[in-house]
Amino acid sequence: xxxxxxQWPRTDGTFETxxxxxxxxxxxxxxxxxxxxxxxxxxxxxxxxxGLEPAAGFEVLRExxxxxxxxxxxIAATLIG
Numbered sequence: 363x364x365x366x367x368x369q370w371p372r373t374d375g376t377f378e379t380x381x382x383x384x385x386x387x388x389x390x391x392x393x394x395x396x397x398x399x400x401x402x403x404x405x406x407x408x409x410x411x412x413g414l415e416p417a418a419g420f421e422v423l424r425e426x427x428x429x430x431x432x433x434x435x436x437i438a439a440t441l442i443g
Contacts, residue, residue, distance in 0.1 A: 397435035401434060
């Protein structure tokens with residue numbers, strides 16, 4: 363059983379619309395996973411360098427975000443470099 367787009371009926375576009383919507387959702391979820399991994403890495407650095415608990419490390423990032431008007435994942439990505 364294959365799921366290529368060419369095998370889907372295209373009479374009214376509903377399958378193509380559903381596939382497009384699912385692909386978009388998949389991309390959003392992948393971005394969320396990637397962002398979460400970077401944030402976790404930075405929290406690990408804060409734990410190692412400053413001896414913070416994980417929740418305190420996240421709190422540091424959470425407090426910096428609105429003060430700098432920067433999304434939390436962008437701060438983490440900058441720190442990881």
